Amino acid sequence: VKEAAAIGEIAREVIRRVKPSVKDADHLRGIAKDIIARLDAGAAAMGLDVYAIHVGSTARDTWLKGRKDIDIFLMFPPDTPREKLELSGLALARSLSGDCEERYAEHPYIKATYEGYSIDLVPCFRVPDPAHIQSAVDRSPFHNTYVLAHINGLTDEARLLKQFMHGVGVYGSELKTTGFSGYLCELLIIRYGSFLETVRAGANLYQSAVIDIEGRMDKTVKHPEPLIVVDPVDPRRNVAAALSEQKLYELVDACRRFLPAPSIEFFFPPDNEPLDEAELLAEMSRRSTLLVAVAFRSPDVVEDTLFPQLRKAAESVAGLVDRHEFKVFERDVWAEAGWSALVLELLVWKLPDVERHLGPPLEQREHAAKFLEKYPGTYVYGFRYAVNLPRQHTDAVELIDAKLKDCGLGKNVATAIKQEYVLLTGGSLLSLGPGMGKFLRKFLR
């Protein structure tokens, strides 16, 4: 009870900070209506059987103050040929504003700026029900309808949960974050009835837990993901498909820490000051590890494309280093202001001059004979041949420099690295700017 009271007080303060003012909300809704009217008129003028709808958090009254995003879907008849949907849809969308940019998710859409708002204009098929969707975006209008029908006045609870997730670093289902989407937050509020009950449930979440609000999960579909939240509008779909194990348990951890000691800092963590060079050098000297970064100009792709490639590249470089008997302590990826970096902290980065080169099993007689001929110092090592040779790479940084381009890096990252990269160690990582300093304060935990 005391806990609930303390949390109630914190919640009021959070809502005060994150709930858009009535004036701002009214303004945003007015803009949305205006946009819809213009697009509907435009569609009529173009002779299209198309209408616009407002979806997303601004349509559901669950958005956080300061967000100026309006999602507008352009609803085409389901029998529209895809090329026509794209051509006419983009043309209609472009008619809204001179400040437009084409983007691409599952299919193309327009990002426009209008009256200071950022508008996503997404053509989709208005299918009769979610079982007949032709593309993932066709599901969004159904999500909108479902949430509006079930959120039942709990919009501020959804805001609390989103801000909590944001504060503890697990908000966002983009591939950069691999956390919880806004829709997922809303579903959790619908399921558990309040922010506090969601946090209580969150403290008990576990790998492979299933949350099935409507109780109609399609059990023929296997979900390998760490958490399964059945989409109420499509029982075959896992709303939490993009959530990583790491972020799932970060939420669990945050819930467990919050409940016994609630504090507004969970929602608004103190800003992470960038590590300056003196601090970094002091920390590196205290730890006596080696910090090394492969830094390069970010390829010109969206974060959802970039981050999986960066992670793949970091794993690949870490694997290279470990395979050569050095030892990686921690790895992570960073991208900001046009630069990307694969960052590694090493426990072992220098090795003696000798290495064991393992040969074939003696049972493989031809291979074994070739090995024996090639290496005069060959000896028997259990069931196989081996030879001690001067170590090819006694320094991990030299190794990375020599083999980086042979690592599995992902297409765009590989191209970027092929053009140019720098290997930075220790204090020189800060040459990437204060963003790297912030990153390192977390990385060197």
Place this chain on the structure above:
Amino acid sequence: VKEAAAIGEIAREVIRRVKPSVKDADHLRGIAKDIIARLDAGAAAMGLDVYAIHVGSTARDTWLKGRKDIDIFLMFPPDTPREKLELSGLALARSLSGDCEERYAEHPYIKATYEGYSIDLVPCFRVPDPAHIQSAVDRSPFHNTYVLAHINGLTDEARLLKQFMHGVGVYGSELKTTGFSGYLCELLIIRYGSFLETVRAGANLYQSAVIDIEGRMDKTVKHPEPLIVVDPVDPRRNVAAALSEQKLYELVDACRRFLPAPSIEFFFPPDNEPLDEAELLAEMSRRSTLLVAVAFRSPDVVEDTLFPQLRKAAESVAGLVDRHEFKVFERDVWAEAGWSALVLELLVWKLPDVERHLGPPLEQREHAAKFLEKYPGTYVYGFRYAVNLPRQHTDAVELIDAKLKDCGLGKNVATAIKQEYVLLTGGSLLSLGPGMGKFLRKFLR
């Protein structure tokens, strides 16, 4: 043909060196007869229904020059009570010579010196057939009979094979060597008909190969050992049970090297000069590894007891070192002149001041809560908690010193180490004497 001719010439020279002279052989056989006569008379005088027989390589004419070992078995009726066998058997054996010592294998026997020969006097049961043996030693008289009946004039071939095995370091089935016994060499000669054919077969041996001379292997018995040589006198027994995978493949390797380039050096390798301190320091500086030895007074047990314990201890110490994120390159054990040593060569023996301490999975809620309370810096690491702490052991030698007594060392080795041990590194290993210098020349390959 040319190969066979070259090998023939080498073989003649080897035989010249290893075959006892007619005079020496006659003398040995005379001594054996003399011993048997004395023991038979002694048995009669003691009222025992017991007779002595001469077994082993000196009885089979397969022994190597200079060996002065005579194995005499005292054949008791199979219904003799075991205590009587031991008491009367040892008493009878002691009657041979004033220079006697009791030893213990599966049961006690006497090692006596007689006319400059070393005589093993082993009481056993004269069972009607090997299926009725009461103790492993009861099998030896049957082995003797089998070899005498089947070796068929190939005694010099057996000598060649034994000397070859000796020269390449795989002769001897004691637990120190884990190689090929004399009996096993004789069986191989019986199976393949000559030294050369045995070497040709040896070049093709492989893990789990079965050699079954009499074709009557008992297939209900599973043999996990690397080579299975069915005992012709007991189809359930593997004569190669003590052979290690390492020694099996060392033989294979030696055979493969010998056949295309036969040389007397396989039989008589040049003596291994001990590494002196200057050489050792030069080699360590070239390799830039760390050599470390745990040295202690050898416990007063036979080598068959000591060596398995030393190996267990070395594995255990290597495991300790690896588990703490250092890196072992090579390990071996050494014992000579009252001293034992576990010798390790390390690739990594210093580590940074930070280490990751892994905690429980978050799913184990109580354990996780305790961990979180105990370690303020706890973070989520996949599905479990972890915390970065100052590393407890940043130096592998200090680690060994701190934890050696907690390692699984084997009973007698543990007691010896508990009394006293020294940790030697680099050049100081040579303080253990020239035997260590010889050992290191091989170890640092």
